[in-house]
Amino acid sequence: MFERTDTPVARRKLVPGDHEWHARLRVLEIVTGSLARNAEWMQARAEEATEARELRRSLERLSR
Numbered sequence: 001m002f003e004r005t006d007t008p009v010a011r012r013k014l015v016p017g018d019h020e021w022h023a024r025l026r027v028l029e030i031v032t033g034s035l036a037r038n039a040e041w042m043q044a045r046a047e048e049a050t051e052a053r054e055l056r057r058s059l060e061r062l063s064r
Helices: 021-039 039-064
Strands: none
Touching: 021 039
8 A cells, every 4th residue: 555655746654653753743743854854945935925925916006
């Protein structure tokens, strides 16, 4: 099942569940690591969204 659902854009991770606290810690490590690796990309998308909002507002003002 994991072979069919694990893709380059949606990686799957197996987290041992023997101890709940350890599983939660491992999930946090995985998530924060992924966010750190993609920080530049996320920042660029946020800046693009801000620019798009500003352009929309400018267009609305011009069309009034």
